[in-house]
Amino acid sequence: MxxxxxxxxxxxxxxxxxxxxxxxxxxxxxxxxxxxxxxxxxxxxxxxxxxxxxxxxxxxxxxxxxxxxxxxxxxxxxxxxxxxxxxxxxxxxxxxxxxxxxxxxxxxxxxxxxxxxxxxxxxxxxxxxxxxxxxxxxxxxxxxxxxxxxxxxxxxxxxxxxxxxxxxxxNDSTEHLLKTLQASLILEENQLDSTGKEILKLLKSWDVEILPNNRENALLLLKQSLQRTGIFYENTLLDSEQNHELLKESMKPLLVQFLQESQSIQSESKSIAEQLLFRMNGFQLLSSENGPIHHLLYEIPIKLGDYPSEIAMQWSGKRTEDGKINSDFCRIIFYLDLEHLKETMVDMQVQNRIVSVTILNSSEELKNLSTDMLPAVISGLKELDYRLSSINFKTPDNYNKQDSKKNRYHSKQSYNGVDIRI
Known part of the structure; x- marks a missing residue:
């Protein structure tokens, strides 16, 4: 895919x-x-x-x-x-x-x-x-x-x-692994311990929730998904102001507990839970700091209407002195799986709160279809004190040809003049 x-x-x-x-x-x-x-x-x-x-x-x-x-x-x-x-x-x-x-x-x-x-x-x-x-x-x-x-x-x-x-x-996305884990836990429900039952309960509640597809609900679902996956739960443990009780409603800490409690047990649910936890940890390991530049990468499942999907996001930028994300200068790339438009990438670059957007999709008609929506995009950004400078629409072939001419991260050569003896 x-x-x-x-x-x-x-x-x-x-x-x-x-x-x-x-x-x-x-x-x-x-x-x-x-x-x-x-x-x-x-x-x-x-x-x-x-x-x-x-x-x-x-x-x-x-x-x-x-x-x-x-x-x-x-x-x-x-x-x-x-x-x-x-x-x-x-x-x-x-x-x-x-x-x-x-x-x-x-x-x-x-x-x-x-x-x-x-x-x-x-x-x-x-x-x-x-x-x-x-x-x-x-x-x-x-x-x-x-x-x-x-x-x-x-x-x-x-x-x-x-x-x-x-x-x-x-190839096993987070959303796919969650679905597979839910099906496996249902089959093993009679043998599940309390943690396994908590995971199944969380997955079922996640599965049935449907909200009208608008901007406010999309933002709410995104926040809920971040909290429910628990991908940043290690940071939450270190933050005394966070409600640690919410961790009991988050997938990642439940997976950790489930695997610890079932170390001597071999089951399909355990194997899937392990793969899901590895994937979550993998994205966390790929997130990095390089001097002042920070890179954050994660993937979360989300429901858009009644369509189960997922969002992969890569954020690159600097943090402010108090450790918060600098929203004035950054680059955010979203990878979306949409019901009708299918695989879509949104590349948003922010310079001094001026936003330029590139949308990558295989449809040649997307630019025409989006014309009526642009005023709402401009207005929404203005409400958040951002100004839209441009929106570009590209197909994968055109994007790859241009993107291949430049590196997303430019390599630098370092030179050491220390006195080393061979």
């Missing part, structure tokens, strides 16, 4: 967030290429977007690549040369696995090639853990991309994080 394809693209776009300076850890292994040699045994080493100046204690050749390992991170970091002679990629991969005492199998080879090509820094322990995670993955290439994302986000290489990121990009 188009919606799931968009979500996978979102996950890939998250990888392009620019990285900061290098922070070495003892035992990290990485692949670097000698760019230039300088007097007094110094050289410039390039590792992806990073460059550093190092003092050489062994002769190296310009233009060649080497495997290096951090042996000391106190004062001027020290790097151990793992292969003294330049080798072909295959030879270099085999050599590193031998150096680390790892078997020369397909999974290990693929991971080492990822480290080389993507300039990823991992310790031997990280590599061993990453290999174990990859062996659990049904798709090796997908698993490698998740390992890459984990390294860029400095996330721990554990099963929970890995499965959460996998779940955030798969």
């Amino acid at each position: 188009v919606m799931q394809a968009v979500m996978r693209a979102l996950l890939q776009n998250q990888e392009n967030i620019p990285q900061g300076s290098i922070h070495f850890r003892n035992g990290q292994v990485f692949y670097g290429v000698i760019q230039r040699l300088f007097p007094n045994q110094h050289a410039e080493i390039k590792m992806g977007v990073h460059k550093l100046i190092a003092r050489l204690e062994v002769p190296l050749a310009a233009g060649k690549g080497y495997w290096l390992q951090v042996t000391s991170n106190e004062g001027a970091p020290r790097l151990k040369l793992l292969n003294s002679n330049p080798m072909s990629n295959n030879e270099s991969t085999t050599n590193l696995l031998q150096q680390l005492g790892l078997s020369n199998d397909k999974v290990n080879q693929s991971l080492v090639r990822l480290l080389m090509n993507e300039h990823i820094f991992l310790t031997k322990e990280d590599i061993v853990n990453a290999v174990q995670l990859l062996k659990q993955s049904q798709n090796l290439e997908e698993g490698l991309q998740i390992i890459k994302l984990m390294s860029q986000r400095n996330l721990p290489y554990n099963e929970g994080v890995f499965k959460s990121l996998i779940a955030s990009g798969n």
